Each structure stands twice: as C-alpha cells, then as structure tokens.
Amino acid sequence: MLELRLVQGSLLKKVMEAIKDLVNDANFDCSATGFSLQAMDSSHVALVSLLLRSEGFEHYRCDRNISMGMNLNNMSKMLKCAGNDDIITIKADDGSDTVTFMFESPTQDKISDFEMKLMDIDSEHLGIPEAEYHAIVRMPSAEFARICKDLSSIGDTVVISVSKEGVKFSTRGDIGTANIVCRQNTTVDKPEEATIIEMNEPVSLTFALRYMNSFTKGTPLSNMVTISLSSELPVVVEYKIAEMGYIRFYLAPKIEEDEDETRPQA
Amino acid sequence: MLELRLVQGSLLKKVMEAIKDLVNDANFDCSATGFSLQAMDSSHVALVSLLLRSEGFEHYRCDRNISMGMNLNNMSKMLKCAGNDDIITIKADDGSDTVTFMFESPTQDKISDFEMKLMDIDSEHLGIPEAEYHAIVRMPSAEFARICKDLSSIGDTVVISVSKEGVKFSTRGDIGTANIVCRQNTTVDKPEEATIIEMNEPVSLTFALRYMNSFTKGTPLSNMVTISLSSELPVVVEYKIAEMGYIRFYLAPKIEEDEDETRPQA
DNA sequence: TACCCATGGA
DNA sequence: TCCATGGGTA
Numbered sequence: 001m002l003e004l005r006l007v008q009g010s011l012l013k014k015v016m017e018a019i020k021d022l023v024n025d026a027n028f029d030c031s032a033t034g035f036s037l038q039a040m041d042s043s044h045v046a047l048v049s050l051l052l053r054s055e056g057f058e059h060y061r062c063d064r065n066i067s068m069g070m071n072l073n074n075m076s077k078m079l080k081c082a083g084n085d086d087i088i089t090i091k092a093d094d095g096s097d098t099v100t101f102m103f104e105s106p107t108q109d110k111i112s113d114f115e116m117k118l119m120d121i122d123s124e125h126l127g128i129p130e131a132e133y134h135a136i137v138r139m140p141s142a143e144f145a146r147i148c149k150d151l152s153s154i155g156d157t158v159v160i161s162v163s164k165e166g167v168k169f170s171t172r173g174d175i176g177t178a179n180i181v182c183r184q185n186t187t188v189d190k191p192e193e194a195t196i197i198e199m200n201e202p203v204s205l206t207f208a209l210r211y212m213n214s215f216t217k218g219t220p221l222s223n224m225v226t227i228s229l230s231s232e233l234p235v236v237v238e239y240k241i242a243e244m245g246y247i248r249f250y251l252a253p254k255i256e257e258d259e260d261e262t263r264p265q266a
Numbered sequence: 267m268l269e270l271r272l273v274q275g276s277l278l279k280k281v282m283e284a285i286k287d288l289v290n291d292a293n294f295d296c297s298a299t300g301f302s303l304q305a306m307d308s309s310h311v312a313l314v315s316l317l318l319r320s321e322g323f324e325h326y327r328c329d330r331n332i333s334m335g336m337n338l339n340n341m342s343k344m345l346k347c348a349g350n351d352d353i354i355t356i357k358a359d360d361g362s363d364t365v366t367f368m369f370e371s372p373t374q375d376k377i378s379d380f381e382m383k384l385m386d387i388d389s390e391h392l393g394i395p396e397a398e399y400h401a402i403v404r405m406p407s408a409e410f411a412r413i414c415k416d417l418s419s420i421g422d423t424v425v426i427s428v429s430k431e432g433v434k435f436s437t438r439g440d441i442g443t444a445n446i447v448c449r450q451n452t453t454v455d456k457p458e459e460a461t462i463i464e465m466n467e468p469v470s471l472t473f474a475l476r477y478m479n480s481f482t483k484g485t486p487l488s489n490m491v492t493i494s495l496s497s498e499l500p501v502v503v504e505y506k507i508a509e510m511g512y513i514r515f516y517l518a519p520k521i522e523e524d525e526d527e528t529r530p531q532a
Numbered sequence: 533t534a535c536c537c538a539t540g541g542a
Numbered sequence: 543t544c545c546a547t548g549g550g551t552a
Binding site: 108 | 447
Binding site: 021 | 533534
C-alpha cells in the first residue's frame with residue numbers, strides 16, 4: 001500500500017514538465033526514504049535523477065519498496081488536470097498494475113481521481129558515485145536558461161569554462177561566435193541573484209546545447225541552478241526542490257577532438 | 267426597417283465567438299420580442315438557441331418580423347473589428363439583402379460601418395418543448411470548462427452523473443480513467459463560486475466531449491453555467507447573458523450500448 | 533514534438 | 543505593465 005500526499009501539488013506538475021521531454025518511460029521508486037526516479041533520456045546520453053524526500057510530503061505511507069513503471073507523457077497529461085493549488089495524492093495498492101492520482105481542490109469542493117496503467121520497464125539503476133568537482137557554479141536558473149537558449153541560436157555546443165573571475169559560456173556556428181561571461185557576484189543584496197563560483201581548479205568542457213536546453217526545463221522548480229564540472233566527469237545541472245529534494249541532470253562532455261571545434265571562444 | 271443599438275457591444279462579440287465554431291450559417295430572427303437564433307451545428311448533432319431580448323438594447327426598432335441568413339464566420343470577422351467598448355448597432359432596410367453593423371467608439375471619435383451580404387438559409391425552426399429535468403446543476407462556468415477540457419485529454423466521452431452529494435464527470439481512455447466530483451456548495455461567501463444541484467432523481471448520461479468543449483466557448487458570457495439533465499432528453503447547457511437573455515446548447519446523450527464503454531468510472 | 537507568438541489575467 | 547498560459551506553426 002502506497003499513499004503519498006503532497007500539499008504543494010504544483011511541485012509534482014513542474015517536475016513532470018521538467019522531465020517528460022527528456023524521458024519517455026521510467027520507474028518511480030518508492031521507499032521509506034522518499035519518492036525517486038532515475039532514468040536515461042531516450043537517446044541514452046543524458047541521465048535524470050529525481051528525489052522527493054518523504055519528509056516533504058504531508059502524509060507518506062510506503063509499506064514496502066516498490067518500483068512503478070510509468071509513461072511520463074501519460075502521467076503528465078493527468079497531472080495537467082490538477083489545479084496548481086491542488087493537493088495531490090499518489091496511491092497504489094499492493095500488487096496493483098495501476099496507480100491513482102487524486103487531486104483535491106483547496107476548498108475540497110472538487111475531488112478528482114485519475115487512474116493510470118503501470119508498465120514494466122527494464123530499470124537500469126546506475127549508482128552515481130559522489131565525486132569531487134573542479135568547479136561548482138551557482139547562478140540564477142533563469143539566467144542560465146537564457147544563456148543556453150541564446151547560444152543555441154548560434155551554435156550546437158557550448159564550452160563552459162570556469163576561472164576565478166567567472167564562468168564563460170561560448171559557442172560558435174556558421175554565422176559567428178558568442179561568448180557570455182558571468183562574473184562571480186556575491187555582493188548583491190538579493191541572494192537569489194547571486195552568482196557564486198567555487199573553484200578548485202580551472203576547467204573547460206564542451207556540451208551539446210540540445211541537452212542543456214532540455215535541462216533548463218527545470219527552471220520553474222528553483223530560482224537557482226548549480227552546475228558542477230570536472231574534466232572527464234559528466235556535468236551535473238541541479239535544481240533544488242524546496243523542502244523536498246532535487247532534480248539533477250547529468251551529461252557527459254564532448255571529447256575535444258579537433259582544436260577548431262573545441263575552442264569556439266576563438 | 268431594423269435598427270438595434272446595443273451599448274455593450276462586447277456581448278455580441280462574445281456571442282459570436284461562442285457560436286461560430288459550432289454553426290456555419292444561420293438565420294437571425296428579429297421580432298418585437300428580441301433578436302434570436304436557433305440552429306443545428308454543422309454535423310446536425312447539437313442545437314444552439316440564442317435569445318437577446320429587445321429590452322436589453324438601448325434602442326430597438328423592428329417594424330416587422332424578419333429573418334436574416336448570415337454566415338457566422340463572416341459576421342464574426344466583422345464583429346472582431348469592433349472595439350470591446352464600442353456601441354454596436356445592427357441595421358437592415360426592408361427588402362435589403364444586406365445587413366449593416368455600425369461600431370461607435372466610446373468617445374464617438376471613430377465610427378465604423380460594415381455591410382455584409384445576407385444569405386438564403388433553409389431554416390428548420392424546431393419547437394423546443396419545455397421539459398422537466400431530473401437534475402439541474404448550476405456551477406461556475408470556468409470550472410465546467412476546465413473539467414471538459416481536462417477530461418478530453420483522457421477520453422472522448424463524458425458520463426455526467428448527478429446524485430444528492432454532487433455531480434460526477436467521468437471518462438475513460440487508452441491511458442486510464444478519470445473521475446471528477448464536484449460537491450454541492452451553496453455556503454460559499456461568493457455566489458459566483460457556488461455549485462448548486464437541484465435533483466428530482468439521480469441521472470447518469472453520456473455525452474461526446476467534443477461538443478461539450480464547443481459549448482464551453484460560451485464561458486466568457488457568464489460566470490455560471492446551468493446544466494439540465496434528464497434521461498432520454500438532450501442535455502441543456504445554458505449561459506445567461508446579463509440583462510438580455512441566454513445562449514443554450516442542446517446535445518442528445520449517447521445511447522449506452524455496452525456496459526464496458528459506458529461506465530468509465532470503472 | 534518543440535518553439536514562438538498572441539492573448540488573457542494578476 | 544509584466545507574466546503565464548494556451549494555441550498555432552514549423
């Protein structure tokens with residue numbers, strides 16, 4: 001028996017919006033710890049890791065560990081039927097091949113339940129090792145999204161370079177080149193506009209903008225995004241989910257084969 | 267000679283928006299009583315009935331009963347040229363095969379007139395008998411629209427069931443099932459958020475969501491919608507038009523042939 | 533399916 | 543006036 005009651009249902013709606021473009025089908029794993037998901041994107045290049053801790057739910061009952069395979073598009077369709085202020089409850093009976101989403105309007109005058117068939121999905125639960133990163137950039141998520149979108153109108157890949165002074169996003173394409181530098185700025189009054197760079201050593205890595213732009217679908221979840229970089233490790237783009245956990249996107253850097261292609265900063 | 271002056275011209279604009287998706291051509295009937303229309307939708311499944319009473323017009327002159335066939339798309343195009351605050355006057359000379367729409371801006375600084383050709387349309391004016399309904403549901407129109415839209419992302423038909431406790435909207439589709447229950451709530455402070463159910467006997471009827479979604483184009487006309495249900499009678503979905511009349515949509519229930527298809531609430 | 537634009541609400 | 547949402551287009 002599974003019953004998870006989430007007062008701020010809009011969180012789950014946003015989470016689905018952030019994931020569904022990247023992943024078609026995935027197993028949601030439910031344990032006493034929380035509600036989590038780990039899945040490769042459909043082209044097996046990027047990895048998504050979601051955690052919603054049990055403490056973030058108003059009510060959390062999970063009698064035994066369970067893995068529920070869902071089609072994220074269908075799940076997303078159903079969650080779109082929840083109001084943004086609705087309380088969402090996820091329910092599954094033991095041994096059932098369906099999951100039920102229940103939506104309660106704030107006034108309790110409208111109660112909806114949506115039942116969805118579960119799927120069998122080969123789960124490939126990768127252990128993600130804790131790693132030391134050469135550099136960790138924390139910046140406003142909207143700014144990062146804007147940069148990725150802007151650069152993708154010029155080129156296909158982005159070089160992210162971190163030095164003491166700041167983080168540089170560079171691309172090059174047929175029509176020209178682009179470099180966007182964000183300086184560290186901790187001094188702003190508003191912490192939600194700070195850009196903070198922790199750097200152990202300089203790093204410069206290249207990524208496909210297509211995936212970065214998918215990752216930025218997580219922007220509505222948090223004002224800030226954290227980008228963790230190490231040479232020869234996948235980048236981690238993380239959006240914290242208030243009081244509950246996070247959604248993390250992993251993407252391996254492009255191997256820099258050709259000097260011309262790898263230094264868009266020209 | 268016909269001359270109808272409507273100070274709140276936006277009403278007529280909204281009426282057209284509500285009808286034009288459903289009906290292509292229709293006769294507007296004008297008499298001393300008011301300005302009215304009755305038409306089947308283009309697939310001859312649903313019926314629209316509109317009444318704008320003469321008292322709702324600032325000036326209403328209609329020397330003799332007249333029926334004017336109009337292409338609603340063209341009429342709508344013209345009405346879109348009226349500002350939302352404009353005063354609209356509808357004019358037709360006796361024996362003329364055109365109708366003129368005149369728009370006056372609130373400041374009187376801009377006066378437009380649009381002349382449109384009339385059409386000959388076979389009118390099939392059905393008498394709509396007054397009927398007793400098993401149940402009448404009055405609820406916020408936006409909520410009804412939201413429900414129809416949400417359910418149509420899951421299935422093609424909706425079962426509307428009324429009991430003392432509330433009204434239930436159910437559907438089923440390939441990806442699962444959905445049930446939305448709205449409880450009666452007369453106690454809210456704001457009458458525009460009340461859901462009121464008058465029930466003589468329980469009723470459960472199935473309708474095509476496609477038409478329901480067309481009907482909800484009437485939402486901008488009124489905060490509230492009234493849904494009148496009886497077994498073996500067409501449902502009536504009514505939007506009152508302030509001070510003037512109403513727009514009513516009629517749709518026959520689907521005959522429930524197969525138990526499996528007709529009880530989406532599973 | 534993803535992006536862009538237009539529209540309606542806060 | 544700005545933001546968010548929904549519909550249309552590529």
